[in-house]
Amino acid sequence: MGTDEAMNVTQLTKRFGTFTALDDVSFSLRPGCTSLLGENGAGKTTLLNMIARVTTPTSGQIVGHDAIRIGYLPQRPALYPSLTPVETIRYAAELTGVTNVDPVHLLKRVGLEPVDRPAAHLSGGMRQRLGIAQALVHDPELLLLDEPVSALDPRGRREVLDLLSDLKRERMILYSTHVLPDAEEASDWVLLLRQGRLLMEGTVTDLLGSKSSIQVRLFNDVVTEDEWRTLPGVSHVTRSGTTWELETDAKDVTERALLQLLLERGLRLQSLHVGHPSLESLFLEVNA
Ligand SMILES: Nc1ncnc2c1ncn2[C@@H]1O[C@H](COP(=O)(O)OP(=O)(O)OP(=O)(O)O)[C@@H](O)[C@H]1O
Structure with a gap:
């Protein structure tokens, strides 16, 4: 692995029965923010799940992800609807065994005031930022986000993309999206997936x-x-x-x-x- 590469993915393949969801994918994850761009069903979630160690590959390997702390915001984040943001962070900290987290500080880091309102009553953008705060509880070196903005209205989308541009200065980010302008916004590097294959990688300018x-x-x-x-x-x-x-x-x-x-x-x-x-x-x- 080169000095600039934090993690190497080599010939990664995932099959579900006879269906190949991810097919011989290789790349090196770089510092900064990388977007994983592909249409629905391209294999984005499958790849993120394997990096997050939620599932195991059928073949191939990921080298380096054992050595780094990883935070994961799945496509449908599990937020308890009745918990306030502060309670949500305290609960996430307890689950991950983290004792030194300051919920108010962490919420402010993602631009959320510690409002006394349950998650169910927060806007989509606020809920997504709370999900990101939850994924940051153990101060991960790599933050994985599965379609963090696709369900948001333009304002929520703007807020979350700005937050990613800010967070990428202190940790690596890999986020998936099926929209080209979303990939362009915050990312320094783009991986283009189609039907389980890595079609190309480069900067947005390279791709366009x-x-x-x-x-x-x-x-x-x-x-x-x-x-x-x-x-x-x-x-x-x-x-x-x-x-x-x-x-x-x-x-x-x-x-x-x-x-x-x-x-x-x-x-x-x-x-x-x-x-x-x-x-x-x-x-x-x-x-x-
Ligand atoms: N557990 C599973 N069993 C069978 N097929 C699966 C399973 N998980 C994913 N797939 C299939 O693998 C392919 C890739 O799915 P994946 O969820 O990784 O795509 P995606 O790029 O994240 O798309 P989306 O944006 O729709 O979430 C899809 O055709 C999907 O139906």
Whole structure:
């Protein structure tokens, strides 16, 4: 293991009967924050469960995870609905045999006031932060989080992603998500899983390459798919409802040509949004 690698996963495979949920996955976990990106059923939970030692691999190994303390926030964290945040932390500390935890301090660390309200009455974002605090009780060196933001509203999502960006300065984090922008937010490194296989790994910039997606909506939907396709830089055109999505590797050139086209045709723009390509088109790219 190199000095920068805290844990090595080697040829990890997990089968459930004849079904292979994780297939020959190898990577090294680095310091900082890594996101595990993949669609539903890609094998994210299966991988996290094995790193957290909840389940054992069918074959392959994980080297280094015995030497580090690991905290795990599962997809559906077990919070006792009737316990207040302080009681929740005290209970988690008792279960893990930790005696020196200051619940109020820990709750403040994750941005929660020690409110006198049972977990059942907290907002989704607050409950998730309480779950994170619970996973931090024994001061783990590696924090594993399974889809920590997917069930949250935009505000809760923002709060938790900001918290991860903050926490990654003091410990390693590995979190799973099926949404590309969530992977981009807090992570320094991304592992891309599909159907149990590790498709690629790298920084978000590596994964995206120079691809952008331009979403365009007109008041009159009169431009044809072929016309969008002939704009310079455009490699892929899809349509959802009245919105066209143009994938391009030269967004400025495409945008200019697009505006020129509208001007020439006297068409009015309803909305234009430049963002990342979808996860699906990333997969197409990798498989090409
Ligand atoms: N105990 C099990 N028995 C049989 N199949 C399982 C079991 N656990 C997971 N699987 C299957 O393994 C595959 C990967 O599941 P996993 O939960 O790891 O995916 P995931 O990427 O976490 O997806 P999600 O976002 O839906 O949680 C799925 O097809 C799932 O149905």
